Amino acid sequence: MEEFSSSSMQFYDPEESKKKAQRRIVAGACLVAAVGIGIGVIIGWFSHTSDPPTKCDDPSCAFPQKLISDEDPTVSQKIILNMNARDIKRNLEEFTVDPHLGGTKSEDQLAAKLYSMWVEQGLDYVTKVTYEVLLSYPNDTDPSFVYLLDANDVVQHRSQEVEKILSPAQNRSDVVRPFNAYSHPGDVKGELVYVNYGRIEDFVELAENYSINVTGKIVIARYGRIFRGDKVSLAARYGAIGIILYSDPADYSPYTDEPAFPYSWWLPGTGVQRGTVLLGDGDPLTPGYPATESAYRTRYPALPTIPVHPIGYDDAYHYLSIMGGPNASESWQGKLNFTYRIGPGFVNNTLKVRLYVTTNTKMVNTTNVFGYINGSAEPDRYVLLGNHRDAWVFGAVDPTSGTAVMMEVSRVMAAIVKGGTWRPRRSIVFCSWGSEEYGLIASYEWVEQQLKILSDRAVAYLNVDISVEGMQALRASGVPLLYDVVYNASKKVPSAGNPSITVYEEWLKYFPNDDQKPTIANPGGGSDFVSFIGIAGVPCLDFRYTFNYSIIDYPLYHSAYETFELMDKYMDPEFKRSLAVGQLWAEMARSLADRLILPLNALTYGQMVKTFVRDLEKGYGHLMVENEVSLDGINKAADLFFSTAQEFMSRLEKVDPNNPVETRMYNDQLLRLERAFINTDGLPLRPLTKHLLFASSTFDSYAGSTFPGLVDLMYGIEKLTGDEKVEQWEKVKQHLAIIIFCVDSATFGLKPWTHFD
Secondary structure, rough: OOOOOHHHOOOOOOHHHHHHHHHHHHHHHHHHHHHHHHHHEEEEHOOOOOOOOOOOOOHHHHOOHHHHOOOOOOHHHHHHHHHHHHHHHHHHHHOOOOOOOOOOOHHHHHHHHHHHHHHHOOOEEEEEEEEEEEHHHHHHOOEEEEEEEOOOOOOEEEEEOOOOOOHHHHHHOOOOOOOOOEOOEEEEOOEEOOOOOOHHHHHHHHHHOOOOOOOOOOOEEOEEEEEEHHHHHHHHHHOOOEEEEEEEEEHHHHOOOOOOOOOOOOEEEOOOOOOOOOOOOOOOOOOOOOOOOOOOOOOOOOOOOOOOOEOOOHHHHHHHEOOOOOOOHHHHOOOOOOOOOOOOOOOOOOOOOEEOOOOEEEEEEEEEEEEEEOOEEEEEEEEEEEEEEEOOOOOOOOOHHHHHHHHHHHHHHHHHHHOOOOOOEEEEEEEEEEEOOOOOOHHHHHHHHOHHHHHHEEEEEEEEOOOOOOOOOEEEEHHHHHHHHHHHHHOOEEEEOOOOOEEEHHHHHHOOOOOOOOOOOOOOOOHHHHHHHHOOOOOOOEEEEEEOOOOOOOOOOOOOOOOHHHHHHOOOOOOOOHHHHHHHHHHHHHHHHHHOOOOOHHHHHHHHHHHHHHHHHHHHHHHHHHOOOOHHHHHHHHHHHHHHHHHHHHOOOOOOHHHHHHHHHHHHHHHOOOOHHEEOOOOOOOOOOOOOOEEOOOOEEEEEEEEEHHHHHOOOOHHHHHHHHHHHHHHHHHHHHHHHHHHHHHHHOOOOOOOOO
């Protein structure tokens, strides 16, 4: 028998009912009196006002001016001209005095500094959000090493414990020793095998051309070409018991006649690249959900399963120069002064390698800091600018060159707002992310936590991880919706190298595409934009000044030599390139925040989807036809999306600017276009990655891949046989159908509101 609680039943009390009736009478009398007074005031006002209310026949008079006002064209130049290279330089020098490794006290102190600066600048609202996450650190009392041992286990060589001090700025006790975050701790001995860059094709070449099996061996791979975590994962997949990573001078110091740091920007032999080897993004204990206090934390995180440790090329010489086995092919040869051999083992077969790794994980707090400029007309629409704050050591390039620029952008925008001459139509949000270097940790957690808000309200996310990695020209990656935004903004900013031309002209000169426009790469991985595009469907763009050398990265990447001195002397001596990046960043944000109609181009997206389908046909069409997979459906969907985008952009030109309801509806169609490509079930092999058109490659988390789910499924499919082959092709057909559905959904989203079928 059910029990009734007192909260679920109401009892009638005659005395209480009488009291309630009396209270209603008193309240009614008060209301009548208030209405009477209000009417009297209105009559009195109009009877004493000499001018009658103005009559306006223009429909725009029905709405507040701020709802129908378009951008003020003078604000653009005001922002650009008020930005100052000296301020950026001062910011960078101040922010790089101390190392600021993710999850440490020094990173928290920098977060507090940025918080205070945004308050002082006068931003409308400043806040911070903290998450407790799993990070990884070296053991300071029991360091990791790579040893060369003789037959009696006597040490013949040991890798350096710390990087040699080459400049006064480095001479700090709080510089973290070289390590690879999330490495599996371990102590292993064995024969050494050289595996080039440690890519899947390198392991295949070892097996097919040299009949070398790395099972039970320790492998050594040079940094570059693919994400270091993929190298570790592939080594483990092929049976290796450990992996050593090193930076070869061919990739980081190729010009033997030029001196290395501190006399140039080239990597010295004592320099070591730190970095995470975690596959996947965000806190490994809370995949798919934010690391809040109430979150469920798995006991079985997906972490690397073998030990890994990084070394410099001076140390690598002691191992690679005495390798035995066959000569490596020409494409495997590096720039150390010997012929590279593959192994296994050494010329002296009594020697072996010991890999001793003591890296450990622990729970720590990491913080995001946000500064808001509230929008005047659409404060519920957000244009977000972001940069991560943590660095492996001083991080003068990655990421603090971007941090220094972001703080100058916020300073200038806040000053103009405070001056009363401008306030953006939509809200602008500045984001400083914590612990990005470990695997986009804090930005991912925030996007997971705010997923529904961002999916509904975010206009775009503009990311600057590094502002300057070279002195040549701009480099950008992003989604087609934002191509016009960056092209138009770059035409307003003077080139840092030649002020007589624009950033756009310089960019086009060095990096043209087939359409004679500057090249924009597809978004891949490796920075804080990933969660915005990958799970929230927010249009994103990442950009920086880059180099035109045939090298892997800027040479001192993630080393202790990445100091303020490096930027000030060699990479951006007058901070002109940092300034140009800031001006471009600010102008893109202003355009997205200010324009009455969002400057997003649906037609460009339509053109790119058709290009993606053509590329799919070139790469896999023959194989698909052989296995009875038709591409007619995706071609038809792409054609319809393109023609519908054409019609939409034509209608957009005729929108009534004086009707804020109409402009909002058109803007909402543009806002939601990117979201159409989000599949809630994710990719077939990566359910936490949701975008069907853009994601990082499965075998290189840095590189971008179009139709990534199909690419995952098609990899190696021609080698399958029997039921396994049949089952895999069924998965291909199913995923292709899902892609077609999402392209059709994007098409429906661009149709007129009254008929979208």
